[in-house]
Amino acid sequence: METLSKHTSERSWRADKLSQLGSSIFSEVSEWRLEALQSGRHIIDLSIGSPDLGPSVEIRESLSQEALKEENYTYPGTRGSAEFRGQSAAWMKHRFGVEVDSETELLSLMGSQDGLSHLAQAVCNPGDIAIVPNPGYPIYSGALAIAGVTPWYLPLKEENEFLPDLDDIPEEIWTKATFILLNFPGNPIAVRADLAFFAKLVGLAKKWNVLVVHDLAYSEMGFDGYRPVSVLQVPGAREIAVEFHSFSKSFNMAGCRIGFVAGNADAVGALRELKSNIDFGIFKPIQAAAIYALEQAMAYSEEEDGVASLYQQRRDILVASLAEAGWNVPKPEATMFLWARLPEGFRNSSAPWSSRRFARELLLATGVAVIPGDAFGSEGEGYVRIALVQEEAALQEAAQRIGKFIREHSESLHVKDLE
Incomplete structure (x- = not known):
């Protein structure tokens, strides 16, 4: 009986394949968000691609x-x-x-x-x-x-x-x-x-x-x-x-x-x-x-494009606001996401930042939540995904916070000489 009890107490009821699902980063970002909230940050959540509006x-x-x-x-x-x-x-x-x-x-x-x-x-x-x-x-x-x-x-x-x-x-x-x-x-x-x-x-x-x-x-x-x-x-x-x-x-x-x-x-x-x-x-x-x-x-007529016009306007505002803040991000031609390469200083410093470090420190310092690119595979390292799931004023505020974060860290980042 002792042997059986010992075996039972040590047994895991979690299948090994769960570790291959790759979604742990979303739980991790939730933990970072809670940490930021506890430190008094106001959260602007641009992480999960969940529409912030309801249907008609x-x-x-x-x-x-x-x-x-x-x-x-x-x-x-x-x-x-x-x-x-x-x-x-x-x-x-x-x-x-x-x-x-x-x-x-x-x-x-x-x-x-x-x-x-x-x-x-x-x-x-x-x-x-x-x-x-x-x-x-x-x-x-x-x-x-x-x-x-x-x-x-x-x-x-x-x-x-x-x-x-x-x-x-x-x-x-x-x-x-x-x-x-x-x-x-x-x-x-x-x-x-x-x-x-x-x-x-x-x-x-x-x-x-x-x-x-x-x-x-x-x-x-x-x-x-x-x-x-x-x-x-x-x-x-x-x-x-x-x-x-x-x-x-x-x-x-x-x-x-x-x-x-x-x-x-x-x-x-x-x-x-x-x-x-x-x-x-x-x-x-x-x-x-x-x-x-x-x-x-x-x-609908072809001019009445449903949700597209809303997200196009949000895209334009966020991309322009990020550019003013010092981060040039390409305009996507579709969807509700920006796919953004990390700002140059963070990529090309003598100690480059990972996507995960950038997303975590950005959230803790500014309250702006994004998803690190490596959550989507190894080719995503060096990028973050930003969801257009907030109203325009919140997107502009997020860009301002991000700009301040970039400026504050640029002084401590030593950019390598690029040939």
Whole structure:
């Protein structure tokens, strides 16, 4: 009995694979935030990409009305209602000119992350290889760890304008990979890919029989006239690709947890089969509100660009304010994030700062919270991600605090002579 008790007391109930999920930095930033609060700092949180506004009044009214109906409290069904899937397919046709079969090629999700986190378990076997971007959203590699799939990291480098070089993927990897996952425009980097890039990607995927997985969560957040494109617009892409869509960013419905995946029927069917053993679908009133959101979006003229104008204005204000404060950050062409290389003095000093040190000391000194780039992969070292999730006055105040922080440290940083 003593031996058994000793064994039990020393046993860990935490699976080893949890250490590979890569999201610990978000908990770490929360701890820094608490530390800053305890020291009296007023926090301006630009770390997590959660919209600070809610959906339109009409969407909320639709949700409220449906929530009062007694018949909406039965199990909703994993696939999603026929009405939701049909409206989602109609929106894909309206927005991208893409035809998808709402019965076999479209599945409702509890947000796009729900599908992204389960896809590898549905289409891969343990020991398979999947190609994912570096830097990339943490669930991309985290989902592989859960499924026992080996990641092969595709670097996104500034010298290539953060577009991956598909020709650099070795044939050995193409022959072994089950899928390649990309995200345009992306998180953390607002990379812009055109249809020519997607056509090349689809061609390579067909050559090697590799599933293309495209995360298009920011489809409605293009700026300066740019409208993100769908991989499914490439002729024949439905034979080899799936694409994830989200209502969280496009319609400020993050708390509702709804999205969908569309594309290759075999992959969509595999994910549907897996999820039928995990959950019972999305609350029917949320599906009804999402249907209404899509109807609203389809009624817009091209000049009425939904949430894009709000984030474009915030982008312009923050980028200009940071420049005035002494930190020149490129303007992203989409999404709700800035991807900012550390200021020169911090990068090129005799003792360069890491992204994590910069983010931590910035938060403790100024109350401005950002995410260090290495949270998204090794290629993110030397950068931070800044979310445009505060009102304009708060963004200007954040820039002023950051500018003061940079000036105060510039005196103590000894910049190396650069050739």
